[in-house]
Amino acid sequence: MIFKRNATPVKISLLFFLSLACTLPHGVANADSNPVLIPEGPRKILRDYCSDCHSQSNQEADINLDVEEISWTDRERTELWEKVLFNNQHGLMPPQDHDQPSPEERKVLSAWLDSQLTTHIKVGGTPPRRLNQAEYLKTLRELLYMHDYELPPGFPGDSEANGFDNSGEGLVMSASHMASYAQVASEVADLLYPQPKQSVPSKIQKGGVDDLVLSFSASAVKDGKLRLASKARDIMRSCTWPQQHQAKMSGVYRITVEGSVFKPRDGDLPMTLEIRARQVSASERSVISNFRFLKDLDFSSQSGQSQTFEAELYEGETLSFRWKNAEFDHNDLKATVKLMTEWFNEDRRWLAAWQQAVFPRGLKKRTPIQTLRGLNGWNVISEALNDPNLDMSEATMDSAETKELLRILSTVGGGTHNLGDALCHYYFNNGPSLQLHGYTIEGPFRLVDSDIDKKYKQIAKQIAGTEKGELSNEAYARNMLERFLPRAFRRPVDDTTTEAFLSIATEHWRQGHSFNEGMHLLMRNILISPQFLYRSLRPGKLDDHDLAARLSYFFTQGPPDRQLNDLAHAGKLTETEELQRQAMRLMPTSRDHPLVQNFTGQWLDTRGLRSIMPDPEFKFGEREISVAKAEVELFFTDMIKGNRPLRDFVDPDFMWTTPYFAEKIYQIKNMKGRRDKLQRITIPRGSRHGGLLGMSAIMMTTANGVDTQPVLRGVWVMENILGMTTPEPPDDVPALTPDIRGTTTPREMLMAHTNETACASCHQHIDPLGFVLENFDPVGQWRESWPGTDRKINASVVLPDGSPINDVIDLKKWLVRNEVVFSKNLAEKLMVYGTGRKLNYAERKEIDSIVRHNHANDAGFRELILALIASDTFRTK
Template sequence: MRRMMLSLGTLLLSVPICNAAETAVPADLARDGLKFVQQYCMSCHNDKARKADLSLEPDRDEAAILRNRKVWQNVLDQVQSGAMPPSNRPQPKIHETEAFVKSIRGVFDRYDRNAPPDPGRVTVRRLNRTEYRNTVRDLLDADFDPTENFPADDIGHGFDNIGDVLTVSPVLMERYLAAAESVLDRAILVNPPKPSHRQQWAPYTEPAGGGGPKLVDGFRVLTDPKSPVNTPFSSALPGEFLFKARVYGESSDATPVRVAMLINGKEYRQLDVKATKAKPEEIELKAELPAGEYRVAIGILNPGDDKVKRSVMIQWLSLTGPMDMRPLAQRKLLAVTPGRSQREQTIDVMTRFLRRAYRRPPTIEEINRSVELVEAVVAEKEPWVAGIKLAMQAALVSPKFLFRLELDDRADSKTPSKLDEFALASRLSYFLWASMPDDELLTLAEKGQLSASLDAQVNRMLADPRSESLVENFALQWLQLQRIATFQADQKLFPHFSDELRKSMLKETQLFVQAIFRENRSVLELIDSDFTFLNEKLSYHYGIEDTMGNRFGQKEKKPGGQRIKGEEFVRVKLQPEASRGGLLTMASVLSVTSNPTRTSPVKRGRWVLEQILGTPPPPAPPDVPELQEGKQLTGTLRQRMEQHRANPSCAGCHARMDPLGFAFENFDATGKYRWQDEGQNIDSSGVLPDGRKFQGPNELKKILLAQRELIVRNLVSKMLTYALGRGVEYYDKPAMDRIVAAMGKEQDSVHAMIRAIVQSEPFRMRRGRGQGE
C-alpha cells in the first residue's frame, strides 16, 4: 500500500482522541462516520474499485461494522496515522477526522460495555525450547541443556511461545526421543558405580615443611594441636561419607592420646588412641556432607607439657563416598517406602512422577499403563530401576508432557468458564517461570485453593530466582535484543567494538530490567531512570568513571563514587544531566537499531513507535530504494534523509519516525556518545507532527513520559500476549482497560501489572463453545 502524507490534524504521540463521554455532542454514525467514509474513502474502497482488496460499501450500520470489526479497526489506524486518505486525494479537516474516529469508536465502546466477556481461545501448544529445558531441569534436576540440537522455534506476535506457530516437525520429534533418553541416562543409573575411595598417605599430607621430625617409619608425627594433619578431597555428589585414618599414639606416661576428627575445620568426633606402633588402629567417622570441596584432618587434643610428651602417628587419611552413588535426581525420583511390595512401590513412584510431568494428577489408566510397562521390563529379567526408567522415558515423549493441554469438563458450555485449577497453575508457572508448576502450586490446585491465592502466589513466584525468566524470555523478545548476537559493527569505523563489549551491552539491559521487575518499580522507569549497571568495559564506552556517574575528566565530581573496575557489573547512579538513563539510550538498543557502518534514525524511530508506543508505521513501499541506494542524495545524513522523504510515498511514515530517531544521533552505531558526524556538528533536535519540539534524548523522554497511556497500554499488550501465548484481539480491550486502570492505582508498578494480568478474564477463563467464532 502506498504511503501518504500525514493530515494536518494527526497527532503522533497523543492518547487516542476518541471518547464520546468527553464531548457534549455525542458522535453519530450516520452523520460523522458514514458521511466521512462516503466523502473520503468510498471512491477507492467500493464494490467495484476495491483498492487494496477492500470495499466499505456493504457496511452501512453498527451491526455490519461490528461483524467486520478488524477491518474497521484497521481503517481507524490508517486514518489516525495519516496514511489515509492518500495525499493526492481531498484531505479531511481536523474536526472531521476527530468526529469520524469518535463515531466508529463509539460503536465499539457501546458493544464492549454490554457484551459478555470473551476470554478468547488459545491454541494447544507444545513447550518451546526454553520451556522444555526449564521443565526438564525442574522435573529431573538436570544439569545440562537437552535442547542444544532442537530446531529454532518460530516467532509469532514477537514471541516464541505463541501456540499458532509452535508446530512439531519430524526432526523435532526425533530430538524429543533422543532428549528423553539422554536426560534419563544422566538422572537414573541402572547400575550405579561403587563409592569412590580416595586415600592420602602420610608423606603427602599437609601442612608441609616446618621444623622437627615429621615422618617416622612412614608415619606422620603430630604434636602441635594448632596444626592438624590434613588433606583435601572433593565430590560432585552429596551424601554419607566415611572418613578413616590409620593411627597410633605415643605417650611418655602411658596415658591415652586424645584426637579429634575434623572436616573443613569442624570437629565431628573425639576419641582416645590406645594403639601401638606394632598394631596401629583404624579410626573412622561417618558424616552427611553436601557436594563440594572437603579438607579432612586429624588433630591432637592433649599433647602434654614439659614433663609429659604425647604425639599421634598418622599413616594415611582416606575418604569414601558418597556411599550412595546414585545421582541426586534418582534418589528423589525413586524414593520409596520400605516394606511395600514392588508393585506398590512402582505405583507410588510413577504416580508422583506423572503428577509433576503432566502437571496434574494422573488418571488410573495412565498409572496402570506405566505399571504394566515396568512389570514387562522386570519380566524380562531386567532390574526394576530399568523398568522405572523406561516408563519415565515414555512419559517424557507423551503429548501430555510435551504439550500444554488444558482439559475442559465443560466443553459444551456456551458461556465462558473458569480454567481448571491445574491449567491455571500451568499458565501461571509458564508465564512467570517458563517452567512447570512446583509442588506448592500443584497442592493448591488439588485443594481447589489456587484461584483464591493468586495474588499471594504471584508475589511468592516473583521473589523466586526462576522469575528471572521474565527478563530472559519476555523482556529481551519484547525489546528485540536477540539481534545483538548477530550485530557486527564495521571494524574499520568502530575498532573498539568487540564480542566482550557486545556481551556487556546485553548484560546491562538484562540487569536493568531485572532490577525494575524485582524492585517492583514503575514501568515508566524503563523510559527514563537514574541508575544502570556497568562494568569497566562498558563504563569506558559510556565515559562514566565511577558509581556516582561522574564522567572521566569531570571537574566537579559528586563524592562517594567508587571506580568501576573489572568484569563484574555494579550499580551506577546516573546524574540528572547525563545522556543515559532508561532503555532508549542503552548501547544494546542503539546498536541493534543501527547499520554496521552508520546510525539509522529510521530504525531507531521505528523501534520507539513499535516497542515503546505500540503505534508501528506500515511497511515501506516495495518500490522505494534504501537510503544508501539513492545516488542522487547528498549532504549529511539528516540532509539525505530530508531529500529521501521528499518522495510523497515516504513522507507520511518518515514524518513519524525520523524526528524520534534523530533525537539519538549523538550516539554512534555502537551507542558511544559523539559530538560530530562526517565533520559536521550533530543536530539532535526534532519536531513532531503535532508541532512539539525537542532537543536531544532527554527532552524527548519527557515528551514520551507524558504519554503514560500509550506506554503502559503497549507494555500490557506485549505482556498479555506473552502470558496467553496468543495475539491480543479486540475482545481483550475491556480486560486491558481494567489492567491499565489497576496499574494506575499502584504507580504503574510492574507487580501490579502482573497481578492484574493474572486476575484478568483472558488469563483465568476459557471461551465457551461457539463463542467468538
C-alpha cells in the same frame, strides 16, 4: 538482536500506522448466526466508497469488500474487517484522491463494525504452548528435585513470535526437539532407575612404598619405608595415597595395610593410622574432612605388622593415609609455637641451629623463609646442628633472635608451612614417625551404592512417595504415577490416564524386563508426553490449575509451587483477591527475578547486548555491558517495587548506575561510593539521562556498536515505546541503494534517502523518532558533534503530529503527555508475554480500558500488573 532491524533504510509499508490494527486475532467465537448479512447502511457506504477498487472484479491488494455478508468465523476475514474499521476510523481509506465518506457515514460504518467485532471476537485463543528451553529446564529441575541438572549440549533453542520466545505460535515442535526431549528423558531415567551394576571380578591390587604419592613434605621414603610426620588437616602436608589404584565399582573391599613405628618415644604408642576414602580426582588442596572416614588402625610394632579390615569404596575412590596422633600439626599455630618453645628450652643447640638457619648474619640479615622450605631448610638446619663451631651466643629463650624465630613460626606462611615442612624432615630422619610398608586392596566382594547412587535413590523415593520395599512392581508404579503425574502435568490426572501409563510398565514387565527397566520406560514416556511438554491445552476460561500454571510461568518461568497448587486444589485461585495476593507474593523484588530478566531482555532487546561488541574506541567492554544491562533490570525492578507511575519509565527522578559508569557515560561526577557499585541516585526530572530513552543499554541495542542508526532507533522507538509494528517491505518493491558518498553527516545521509520519494512517506514518520536521539553515541554517551567531524549535531525534528521537538528532553515531555500510549504498549507486551498469544480486538479493548482506568486513578506500575492479571485476557486460554 542486532539483526532484528536492518542498518540501511528499512522499507516500511506506507500504512505502517495501520499495524496497530494488524495484530492478528486468534479467538474468534463460533457464533451461531454466521455468516452475518451486512445491513443496508454500512453496505451502501462500502459500495459507494470502497468497491471501485475492492470488488470481485477489481481486487486491489486481493481485497474484496463488495460482499453481502461476513463470515465471522473466518479468521482472515475477521482480520480484514478489523483493518477496515481502523482505516475508516482514522480516515486512512479511501485514498485522498478518491471520494471521501462524510463524517456521519464514517460513524455508521465504524459503529456497525465495532459492534460486530465486539459480538463475534471473544477473549482468548492461546495455542498449545510448548515449554520453551528455559521453562523446560526449570520445570524438570523442580519436578525431579534435580536442581543442578543441565541440558545436554546441542539442545535446540526456540524461535520467537510476537516479540517473545514463549509464544505458543513460535514454539514449534520439531523432530529435533522431540529427539532432544527423548534424550533428556532417557538421561534422567538413567539416574533414577539405573541399570544393574555389572559385577566386576574381584581383583587384588598390591602396592609398595613406591606406589604411594609423595606430596610436598607430607611423607618421605627412608630405609624402604614411607614415613609420615604431620597430622595437618591440609592433606597435601600430611597424607599419602596410592598413585594407581581406583575403585572401578562401588563395593566392599578388603584392605590390608602393613606398617610400623619408627623410634617412638614414651607415650607415642600406639600410633594411629587414619584411613579415609578419597576421590582420585580430588584437589590437592582438599582438607582431610572432605574425605569419607573408613578406619583407624593402631600400630605399636617397630618391626612391622599387617592389619586387615573391610570397607566400602565408591567408584572412583582410593585410600588416603594420615598419622592421626602425630605430635606436629602444620595447621595448629599455637601448638606449633608451644612445641618449639619447649624444644628450644630443652635443647639450646637445636635453638642455635634454627637461629643459624634463619638469621645466619644476625637479625638484620634474615634468610628469606621461602628458601628454608622443606628439605632445603632441613639441610641448612642439620648442617648447623652438625657444625662444631655453631654460634650459641643468641641461644637463650629471651634473646631477640629467639623471639623473632618464634614469631615467624607462629605465622601461617613463614612458620608452619615453610619451616614446618622443614621440621617434618627431622621426624623422617630421627623419628618418631609412623611408617607404611605397603597395602593390598582386594575386591569388590559385594557391590554397594555410592553417595550419588544414594542421592538418586532418595529422589526416586521422593518422586514415588515410597520405597519399593515389599511392594509389587505394579503397586509401586501406581503409587509413583498417582503422585508424579499430577505434578508433571500440572493438574489432577484422571484414572484412565493413570492406568494407560501404568500399562506401559506392566506390559514391559510382562515381557520379562526388570523392575528398573519398566520404571525407566515409564519415566521416558511421561517426559515426552504432550501434557508435560505443553501448557494451554484446555479451551475457555482457565480453571484453577491452568491459572496456577499461567501465573507461575509468567513470574518464575517454572511450574506452580506448593502454595499455588494447594490453592488450586482448594479452588481458591480463581478468586480475584487470592489471585492478586499470589501475584503480589511472586512479584519481582530483585533484578535476577525471571520476569525482570526475560521480559526486559526481550521487550527492550537487552538480551542481545553481549553480541554487539562495541568498537574498541568506545572502551566499552564486558564490564560496561554488564552495568548497562543491570541498569535496565534494576530500574525495571524499582518501577515494580516502588509501584511508580508509568510515566517514570520515560522521565523518572531516579536512576541506577555506578559511579564509574555515571561519570563515563552520563557525565555525572558527584556520585559517592565504590566505583563499581550499582546504586540508586536521584536525578532532576527532565534530564537527558534517566528513563528508558536515556539509558546506555537502549542506545546500544538500537545501534550496531560502531555507528548510530537513526532509522533503526526510530523503528525501535515506534515498536517498543509506542507499540506500533513496522511491516515487512512487500516483495514487489525493489531494494534501493542510497548513494551516500558525498554526504558528510548522518543527517545528510538521511536526507539522501528521504529524498527518494518511495522511502520518504514512511521515513518521515520513523526518522524523527530516531534522529532526535542522535546525541547519544552507539554506547549511549552524550555527544555534541558527529564523530570525525566538527559538525554540531542538530537533533531537532518535527513529529508527524506537528509537534516540534528540539532534543531528547522534548521527546520525553511529549511522551509523558502521551503516557497512555506508552502504558498501553507496555501492558499489551506484558500480556503477550503472559498469555503467549497475539492479542485480538476484544483483548486490546479490555487492556485499553484497564490502562485508562489505571491512568485516571494515578495508579502505579505494580497496580497495573495486578489489574492485568485479574483481566479476562490473562485468565482465558
